[in-house]
Amino acid sequence: MTANVDAALAQRFGLTDVEYQKLLDIMGRTPSLTELGIFSVMWSEHCSYKSSLAHLKTLPTKAPWVIHGPGENAGVVDIGDGMAAVFKMESHNHPSFIEPYQGAATGVGGILRDVFTMGARPVANLNALRFGDPSLPVTRHVIDGVVRGIGGYGNCVGVATVGGEVNFHPSYNSNPLVNAMTVGIAAQDRIFLSAAAGVGNPVVYVGSKTGRDGIHGATMSSAEFDEHALNKRPTVQVGDPFTEKLLIEACLELMETDAIVAIQDMGAAGLTSSAVEMAGKGRVGIELDLDQVPQRETGMTAYEMMLSESQERMLMVLKPERTDVARAIFEKWELDFSIIGVLTDTGRITIRHKGQVEADIPLAPLADGAPLYHRPLINGKPPARLGGVRDPEGVEHALLHLLACPDLASRAWIWNQYDSGVGGQTKRRPGTADAAVIRIEGTSKGLAMTTDCTPRYCQADAKAGGAQAVIEAWRNITATGAQPLAVTDNLNFGNPEVPEIMGQFADAVAGIREACTALDFPVVSGNVSLYNQTTHPSGLRVPILPTPAIGAIGVIADIDRSVGYAMPDGMELVLVGESRGDLGQSLWLREICGREDGAPPVIDLVAERRNGDFVRERILSGEISACHDVSDGGLLIALAEMVMASGVGCVVEHPPSNMAPHAFYFGEDQAAYIVAVPDAVAFIARAEAAHVPVRRLGRSGGTHLTLAEGISLSADRLREVNAAFFPKLMEQ
Secondary structure: OOOOOOHHHHHHOOOOHHHHHHHHHHHOOOOOHHHHHHHHHHOOHHHHOOOOHHHHOOOOOOOOOEEEOEOEOOEEEEEEOOEEEEEEEEEOHHHHHHOHHHHHHHHHHHHHHHHHOOOOEEEEEEEEEEEOOOOOHHHHHHHHHHHHHHHHHHHHHOOEEEEEEEEEOHHHOOOOEEEEEEEEEEEHHHOOOOOOOOOOOEEEEEEOOEOOOOOOHHHHOOOOEOOOHHHHHHHOOOOOHHHHHHHHHHHHHHHOOOOEEEEEEOOOOHHHHHHHHHHHHHOOEEEEEHHHOOEOOOOOOHHHHHHOOOOOEEEEEEOHHHHHHHHHHHHHOOOEEEEEEEEEOOOEEEEEEOOEEEEEEEHHHHHHOOOOOOOOOOOOOOOOOOOOOOOOOOHHHHHHHHHHOOOOOOOHHHHOOOOOOOOOOEEEOOOOOOOEEEEOOOOOOEEEEEEEOOHHHHHHOHHHHHHHHHHHHHHHHHOOOOEEEEEEEEEEOOOOOOHHHHHHHHHHHHHHHHHHHHOOOOEEEEEEEOOOEEEOOOOOEEEOOOEEEEEEEEEEOOHHHOOOOOOOOOOEEEEEOOOOOOOOOOHHHHHHHOOOOOOOOOOOHHHHHHHHHHHHHHHHOOOOOEEEEOOOOOHHHHHHHHHHHHOOOEEEOOOOOOOOHHHHHHOOOOOOEEEEEOOHHHHHHHHHHOOOOEEEEEEEOOOEEEOOOOOEEEHHHHHHHHHOHHHHHHOO
16 A cells, blocks of 8 residues: 555654655655554654653663663562562653543553563552643643543552652643553562564464554654644543453463463554564564454554554463463453464564555664654753742741642542552552552562652753652652662653753753662663643644653562651651752742742752661661651641641741741752651761761640741641642532
């Protein structure tokens, strides 16, 4: 089928004139429609990382505990005793604006498949969400659909949703971010990879039938939105969590046998990407007969089947003598099982349908020969540090205002829609600790996990913001007592063809690299999502805030030693870390003064490592009974959250004499933790011996948060203010 295939159609499919010419040079002829579709999705930004790969290669990805880093479906790290943690985070941004429920739901389904494809049983889901101006009806519509979609899929499939984060900013008005993360557990000797092997081995399709949903989803996710975005609903997949549950169980059962040679989920670009990536990694050829593909719609063409992104589907290479065993397992679970092809020694992907060859493409240039760009970039210039800022409202007003604001208000309305306890292994749930903690079933070990990023810091200084996202994740895991192990990233940015945006991306990656290196915190998996901006009818292109979200995990040998931030009565409170009182880019500055300026907080990677290692050591020794890091909103917000979590109040001593109260209370100082200990004198002595800066803050007790300035607010009052935002917003 060569009719109507030309440079104009290639442009509609997302290929530039130069890329189309490269395709012609590879093929030596005009491609068929199916071949053009295959090239367009494999060479899309979403699948090829053509604008970002040069920068991603600079990230640290190795450590003694890393089993598999980037390049597989998910990262794999050693957690001891022959076990491994398998995890990854991915975006489903554009689909979640077009159709919020299904966009978010299928994002969860896709990341679950990335993890169990590796042989791991999924044990926890997290997410990182960014929404637009909450006063807009479209924002409420997107929030409602996204939250219901995440809960609907995760709850039904039976995997606990245990953590995440939510931010608001007008830059996300027409381009919300939905980043989904899954963590799974596997035996180290039962990790399954995607590289196909064995000429003559059968290629097997399992799971749900193929439909027309999601066609060209990868291409859609690699382009800017415009005023016609909502007309792209056919590019959004439709998920079925109950089928996903069956698929998980069937795959894990098959993985207990010796039948599987290679396995890959059909994610972005569906059958195309799974077939091309498996054969390409294995340096073999692959031949597919689309007549054998299970279909739920009539009259589907080769083009439609190859580009469909229908959900709950997997592609496997099996040992020929074990196909009957595999078939019996999938038929038991009432899932489709069909031999649709065979591995060859041709180095090509050949696709037949109804007796015709619809595509015949050399794999090497398709899988590895996508154009790689070193796009022009303009590095950002860090803003000047903020000088002194007058307090216009007073500490009490600021505290109540911040607790009620969209970025700090209680997320209980969201997490109450998620089942955080299914499976019975969740130790630290949302709203109780800086990171979620789940028990590794049958052991005393726990896994801590979190997602973090502060986009306003990244907008001001992308390098500092990238580093801060890493150290915030590292602190949150440390604050539970767990040892941070590794990172997955989800790098969400605007149009990489704009030098300033590409500069933001490069700077953020540089910051991530420096922080991960300093903290021995390697990047083992991840995802890049570009072109996150809206083209309005006026022609104005508005990029999102740069949002390099970081997902991270850590391990604790004895889960019963983990701590949350609900503090017991009668404890002494100590601030670990230096008080700078820096208000640049702080929520206090934005919410109270209406300003978004200055440099983000000072980052000291040496202090982060030193202070965090000390805190973790004291948690594991049993000396610290509650711990909370200082982050958004500053020290007083952290104290208020500890009071709200426990219902136990505290009395706080005077701020340092050389610092204004509002700077001390609301400066978003890094490398800082609030800890509850039985004996502040002994704790401070140990800290000073380790050269860790500390300051006694006060003592827990009663039911009120009481400050030396004469302010006293009950835990109930704080909760009332903090809880109001989401219910009021969503009732409108």
